[in-house]
Amino acid sequence: MTTKKIIAPDAKWQEIPMAGIIPTAGTAKEFKTGDWRTRKPIHSEEKCINCLRCWVYCPDSSILVKDGKVTGIDYDHCKGCGICAKVCPDKVKAITMINQSEE
Amino acid sequence: MKIRHSLTGNEAMAEAMRQINPDVVAAYPITPQTEIVQLFSNSVADGKVNTEFVTVESEHSAMSATIGASAAGARAMTATSANGLAYMWEVVYIAASMRLPIVMPVVNRALSGPINIHCDHSDTMGARDSGWIQIYSENSQEAYDNLIQAIRIAEHKDIQLPVMVCMDGFIISHGMEIIEAEDDETVRKFIGVRKPQYSLLNKDEPVTMGPLDLQDFYFEHKKQQAEAMKNSAQVILDVAKEWKEMTGRSYDMLDEYCMEDAEIAIVAIGSAAGTAKVAVDALRAKGVKAGLVKVRVFRPFPKEEIAKALAKTKAVAIMDRAESFADFGGPLFRDIRASLYEYDLRPKTVSYVYGLGGRDVTLDTINQVYADLERLVKGEQIPMLNHLGVRE
Numbered sequence: 469m470t471t472k473k474i475i476a477p478d479a480k481w482q483e484i485p486m487a488g489i490i491p492t493a494g495t496a497k498e499f500k501t502g503d504w505r506t507r508k509p510i511h512s513e514e515k516c517i518n519c520l521r522c523w524v525y526c527p528d529s530s531i532l533v534k535d536g537k538v539t540g541i542d543y544d545h546c547k548g549c550g551i552c553a554k555v556c557p558d559k560v561k562a563i564t565m566i567n568q569s570e571e
Numbered sequence: 572m573k574i575r576h577s578l579t580g581n582e583a584m585a586e587a588m589r590q591i592n593p594d595v596v597a598a599y600p601i602t603p604q605t606e607i608v609q610l611f612s613n614s615v616a617d618g619k620v621n622t623e624f625v626t627v628e629s630e631h632s633a634m635s636a637t638i639g640a641s642a643a644g645a646r647a648m649t650a651t652s653a654n655g656l657a658y659m660w661e662v663v664y665i666a667a668s669m670r671l672p673i674v675m676p677v678v679n680r681a682l683s684g685p686i687n688i689h690c691d692h693s694d695t696m697g698a699r700d701s702g703w704i705q706i707y708s709e710n711s712q713e714a715y716d717n718l719i720q721a722i723r724i725a726e727h728k729d730i731q732l733p734v735m736v737c738m739d740g741f742i743i744s745h746g747m748e749i750i751e752a753e754d755d756e757t758v759r760k761f762i763g764v765r766k767p768q769y770s771l772l773n774k775d776e777p778v779t780m781g782p783l784d785l786q787d788f789y790f791e792h793k794k795q796q797a798e799a800m801k802n803s804a805q806v807i808l809d810v811a812k813e814w815k816e817m818t819g820r821s822y823d824m825l826d827e828y829c830m831e832d833a834e835i836a837i838v839a840i841g842s843a844a845g846t847a848k849v850a851v852d853a854l855r856a857k858g859v860k861a862g863l864v865k866v867r868v869f870r871p872f873p874k875e876e877i878a879k880a881l882a883k884t885k886a887v888a889i890m891d892r893a894e895s896f897a898d899f900g901g902p903l904f905r906d907i908r909a910s911l912y913e914y915d916l917r918p919k920t921v922s923y924v925y926g927l928g929g930r931d932v933t934l935d936t937i938n939q940v941y942a943d944l945e946r947l948v949k950g951e952q953i954p955m956l957n958h959l960g961v962r963e
């Protein structure tokens with residue numbers, strides 16, 4: 469494995485891999501895209517029954533799970549799409565969406 | 572060991588491809604290129620090459636498959652002509668910007684419309700800004716030699732750019748000539764094995780190719796591409812030198828014929844240069860100081876070499892087998908005039924668009940151009956922009 473090297477935003481043309489090639493895997497993790505979000509999911513640990521539907525459906529792998537339990541939301545990558553809140557069972561509704569500006 | 576063959580241009584290209592033995596060839600037929608991939612498919616069927624031969628449904632797919640294979644680390648080729656090149660347009664640029672060392676014979680043919688299958692350079696001249704290196708061949712021998720050298724140029728670690736090896740449709744592609752070929756082992760030793768810097772199939776070093784590239788980095792990648800194109804000139808010369816040491820046949824960015832003391836000269840690309848050499852010989856026998864410059868490499872453009880070759884002439888006719896509808900001559904004309912601008916002493920330059928749609932270029936046609944140049948040198952006025960041999 470090559471070691472991951474983050475390219476500085478002001479890197480010169482001589483310093484970057486040719487053709488925009490990304491020479492390592494898993495770099496999306498370093499790319500914080502959560503600031504695109506206008507709405508924010510709030511997870512309630514009390515209400516949650518850990519059915520993990522939200523984890524299955526989240527398109528950005530932003531539901532954090534440890535030992536089979538939802539531990540929170542990765543706000544560095546969550547886009548606020550609201551899918552998790554929608555798929556959370558009606559009787560539970562452990563995720564509510566708020567406006568980012570209400571925070 | 573040298574082997575003498577009588578081959579058409581297409582056969583010479585197909586023979587070079589058999590010797591190159593690419594890992595992948597994607598093929599789609601188009602006149603007058605069809606024979607190249609058809610003959611190559613015989614080599615595949617007869618087990619003479621180890622190539623994965625992919626028949627596709629269009630030229631867009633042919634180039635896309637070639638790009639995929641090249642990105643995976645393979646030595647990949649395809650071939651095309653005219654509308655086929657036009658149809659693969661989008662991906663032609665992608666091959667260059669992804670820095671994939673694809674080598675593609677292009678058999679020059681007029682672009683539609685009206686539909687025409689014969690030679691002119693409107694197809695590859697249109698692709699002159701696509702980021703591909705362009706090498707033009709005067710005859711079958713050059714087509715063979717250029718194709719093999721192109722592999723080394725494209726794959727050079729500092730270059731990694733695709734190369735079009737161009738040859739005039741029908742005039743060369745279907746005309747039989749004696750060529751001198753090298754034996755398989757010599758060719759294979761010369762080209763070696765491709766060593767890709769990145770490969771999509773290398774699971775130990777996973778990479779992403781062709782990602783979104785926005786305002787913050789796209790420009791830097793274009794600069795890299797421009798720099799690779801700039802550096803390719805020296806690599807083209809180095810590879811030619813090595814080829815000469817092995818085969819005795821020499822190549823340069825351009826070919827100067829009787830230029831040492833020439834007062835009038837023609838600059839041309841491709842098969843017309845062969846005809847012009849005969850005209851020069853006849854004029855020289857009559858004491859006329861005529862010369863010829865044949866441009867072999869059009870991209871990167873040999874600006875200094877051209878200017879140097881023409882510096883001492885009085886008048887130059889620049890022949891373009893492509894009309895670019897700029898009302899300012901063809902692409903070769905404009906590039907040469909721009910190259911001469913740097914110099915205080917420069918010859919008069921006249922543009923001749925010629926041979927469109929396969930219109931024959933005879934000795935008479937060429938003689939007419941030299942006669943125009945002689946009149947110009949004597950102080951007569953002649954038009955700057957001409958369409959040579961058109962009925963009017």
Ligand code: SF4
Nearest residue numbers: 526546547549550552
């Ligand atoms: S809002 Fe969308 S992106 Fe964010 S955690 Fe829920 S499903 Fe994932």
Ligand code: SF4
Nearest residue numbers: 516517519520522556
């Ligand atoms: S869908 Fe609702 S209940 Fe199920 S794990 Fe997610 S937040 Fe908890």
